[in-house]
Amino acid sequence: MQVKSNKINDLIEYYYSELSASYDRPELDAIIKTVFEHYLGIHRNEISLRLDENINQSDLLKIYDCCKALKTRKPVQYVLAEAWFYNFKFYVNEKVLIPRPETEELVTIIVKENPKAESFLDIGTGSGCIPVSIKAILNHTQVSGCDVSKDALLVAKKNAELNNVEVHYFETNILDEDECEKNIKGNFDVIISNPPYIKHSEAKTLPKNVIEFEPHQALFVDGDDDIIFYKKIIDLCKHKLKSKGSLYFELNPLTAGLVHDYAVHTKLFETVELIKDMSGNLRFLKAVKIGL
Numbered sequence: 001m002q003v004k005s006n007k008i009n010d011l012i013e014y015y016y017s018e019l020s021a022s023y024d025r026p027e028l029d030a031i032i033k034t035v036f037e038h039y040l041g042i043h044r045n046e047i048s049l050r051l052d053e054n055i056n057q058s059d060l061l062k063i064y065d066c067c068k069a070l071k072t073r074k075p076v077q078y079v080l081a082e083a084w085f086y087n088f089k090f091y092v093n094e095k096v097l098i099p100r101p102e103t104e105e106l107v108t109i110i111v112k113e114n115p116k117a118e119s120f121l122d123i124g125t126g127s128g129c130i131p132v133s134i135k136a137i138l139n140h141t142q143v144s145g146c147d148v149s150k151d152a153l154l155v156a157k158k159n160a161e162l163n164n165v166e167v168h169y170f171e172t173n174i175l176d177e178d179e180c181e182k183n184i185k186g187n188f189d190v191i192i193s194n195p196p197y198i199k200h201s202e203a204k205t206l207p208k209n210v211i212e213f214e215p216h217q218a219l220f221v222d223g224d225d226d227i228i229f230y231k232k233i234i235d236l237c238k239h240k241l242k243s244k245g246s247l248y249f250e251l252n253p254l255t256a257g258l259v260h261d262y263a264v265h266t267k268l269f270e271t272v273e274l275i276k277d278m279s280g281n282l283r284f285l286k287a288v289k290i291g292l
């Protein structure tokens, strides 16, 4: 099908005709609003009121190219190089995970429960969505983020600039004790992580837009131990989390119980609690370290 004219209505028709086979209706409705808002600067709720307006040739071409990319199932956030998280705008590319709503829930819990904390560390920071949001909300605090991926750290730094906040980023491999000892300086009031937690055997169950476009280093756990990242981070709390400090994880509901039991077994914490997300899944862990 060809685009009939430069009218917004005809372009939207074109999107439905080209993309209906690839996306279900509610998802496509949301994508269309996101795309038109992004390129035309029209608030998503006003698009339906301006369907008769003509758009210029340059915007038409951009929206047309965007449709081609969306047809490959490339996530709209990568196509537009933009994702919204906690009402902040983030630059994203295929080197970082697209920030998820569950992670927004985690940030909501953390800022509510730790308004006076002086130092935060986010392990496996990706786009930097967690530390940037925390720093933007609790601006008195010191916030750090680390990742094994140099490319992710470039994106995270860009996002701190974009949102006008100062975050200390550094590279480290959290699975390597010597590197952690060398690179993680000092200790923290709050440690947070949303580490890779999907088994390679689960790859078949992931949608095409995730498996083909999102970075596998952010998604998958190598080896036999599904909770290796969680164990390493819990162990790290012995020296890097202050007494009475809090550890927060985003979890895979399938292994939430194992992570909980490991944290209890270390005897580092006075409380270890699993928290459900808005969909009722065991999605987060909070553990408070024993005081001296």
Ligand SMILES: C[S@@+](CC[C@H](N)C(=O)[O-])C[C@H]1O[C@@H](n2cnc3c(N)ncnc32)[C@H](O)[C@@H]1O
Pocket (backbone or CB within 6 Å): 096, 097, 098, 099, 100, 103, 123, 124, 125, 126, 127, 128, 129, 130, 146, 147, 148, 149, 152, 172, 173, 174, 175, 194, 195, 196, 197, 217, 218, 219
């Ligand atoms: C699930 S993503 C989370 C990204 C971001 N924090 C978020 O919530 O959107 C996991 C992150 O851990 C990083 N990562 C993977 N292996 C790592 C390792 N061995 N050491 C440190 N970071 C690692 C990945 O590069 C990725 O950015």
